[in-house]
Amino acid sequence: MRPVKLALLGCGTVGAEVVRLLHDQAADLTARIGAPLELVGVAVRRPGRARGDLPVDPGLFTTDALGLVKRDDVDVVIEVVGGIEPARTWLTEALRGGTSVVTANKALLAEDGAALHDAAAEGNADLYYEASVAGAIPLLRPLRESLHGDRVTRVTGIVNGTTNFILSSMDATGAGFQEALDEATELGYAEADPTADVEGFDAAAKAAILASLAFHTRVTAADVFREGMTAVTAGDVASAKEMGCTIKLLCIAERGPDSTGRESVSVRVHPAMIPRTHPLAGVGDAFNAVFVEAEAAGQLMFYGRGAGGTPTASAVLGDIVAAARNRLTGSRAPSESAYADLPIRPIGEALTRYHISLDVADRQGVLAAVAGVFAKHEVSIATVRQSGRDADATLVIVTHQAPDSHLAATVAELATLEIVRSIASVLRVEGGN
Ligand code: NDP
Ligand code: HSE
Numbered sequence: 233m234r235p236v237k238l239a240l241l242g243c244g245t246v247g248a249e250v251v252r253l254l255h256d257q258a259a260d261l262t263a264r265i266g267a268p269l270e271l272v273g274v275a276v277r278r279p280g281r282a283r284g285d286l287p288v289d290p291g292l293f294t295t296d297a298l299g300l301v302k303r304d305d306v307d308v309v310i311e312v313v314g315g316i317e318p319a320r321t322w323l324t325e326a327l328r329g330g331t332s333v334v335t336a337n338k339a340l341l342a343e344d345g346a347a348l349h350d351a352a353a354e355g356n357a358d359l360y361y362e363a364s365v366a367g368a369i370p371l372l373r374p375l376r377e378s379l380h381g382d383r384v385t386r387v388t389g390i391v392n393g394t395t396n397f398i399l400s401s402m403d404a405t406g407a408g409f410q411e412a413l414d415e416a417t418e419l420g421y422a423e424a425d426p427t428a429d430v431e432g433f434d435a436a437a438k439a440a441i442l443a444s445l446a447f448h449t450r451v452t453a454a455d456v457f458r459e460g461m462t463a464v465t466a467g468d469v470a471s472a473k474e475m476g477c478t479i480k481l482l483c484i485a486e487r488g489p490d491s492t493g494r495e496s497v498s499v500r501v502h503p504a505m506i507p508r509t510h511p512l513a514g515v516g517d518a519f520n521a522v523f524v525e526a527e528a529a530g531q532l533m534f535y536g537r538g539a540g541g542t543p544t545a546s547a548v549l550g551d552i553v554a555a556a557r558n559r560l561t562g563s564r565a566p567s568e569s570a571y572a573d574l575p576i577r578p579i580g581e582a583l584t585r586y587h588i589s590l591d592v593a594d595r596q597g598v599l600a601a602v603a604g605v606f607a608k609h610e611v612s613i614a615t616v617r618q619s620g621r622d623a624d625a626t627l628v629i630v631t632h633q634a635p636d637s638h639l640a641a642t643v644a645e646l647a648t649l650e651i652v653r654s655i656a657s658v659l660r661v662e663g664g665n
Pocket of ligand 2: 366391393394395421429
């Protein structure tokens, strides 16, 4: 059998582990595929960089990624560089030219996945991207294949390891956000610039990919409502604990009717309180977990390591095997399924619950005035707790479910009341009612 030729773009955290697995498991991979895999080039930014004991011929390194992609003897391009450009140019070129692609690039898929799918269709090539969401966890293949006979209604997940580590640490130790972030940086979970993680951009990209697959609709990162977790305080975490809850950065993708009754999709990423009995509440450390609800299958839970070189490389290798087999047999990966083409429902129509902490003056009529604002915006109050007194009272109000726009209007009006000194925090509450 002729070898299946691979070009690797990127040899950093993930790429180096892809090289190691290709080397260490060469015999098994050959047996499973029916032909050996041959690495014919590795594109990097700094070819002279020391790469430890990486089992790769130094002569394979190049800075000419485009040249590698254009080689007509390459069967599969593996992209583990990241970012939008030049990755988009490389992958579009490869796919259009009939070369299959395996990528971990969630940012690119969430921004312009449609263009990549179109290029794959044009070139009759495969586009695999299991590693782009939740690292090692087999999640996209189940959505893309196993659940294609079912109707997925909701996907709820913890898809960012860094923020889950931070929130789990705040919950366990009572630490504040900055202290927990410093710990995550020290342990190598958070990057030097953690913006993409803590502001929810990374989770929003993953949410877009999940929603596209789950609902057969093109969803981009721009369609996802996003709120980061930098405003979550130690006080919020303590308050959640008192309610039997914990705080997680959730990605929530739902299918359902919009305000006019039309079937639509809602996708959001934000911190939320969830009951400690919820299956996602026990997901600690930097782990990821995704809870999928489908009409026939019911509830499914996927759990594991969502980041790190070796776990992510495991997902990349699985895709390489699939793409290599297809090359040998002349078959194709499942093509994009976007036939449903559902409209995106705005965040204002999402049904959720709020946990609101208000610093108020403790005097007659304050509770009635506050309750009046909730009633005016058709928001039903579930519980009210007061702590402190006189000038230092705090009211903690948890609502029943209501459209997010009603809840947001309630908070906006509360902020204008003379009796409300400040709105200490507003958090959504998910799971249970
Ligand atoms: P790294 O920053 O560790 O590695 C990036 C690699 O790309 C390096 O080898 C770098 O070269 C190379 N590179 C950068 N720019 C260029 C360029 N212009 N031309 C050629 N090569 C270039 O990234 P990761 O391995 O962490 O991530 C790779 C991808 O995997 C990203 O899309 C990321 O989102 C995704 N991913 C990462 C996970 C993780 O845990 N790290 C988890 C899931 C997905 P050099 O070595 O010379 O610097
Ligand atoms: N920064 C990401 C995380 C890496 O913390 O989950 C995996 O995509």
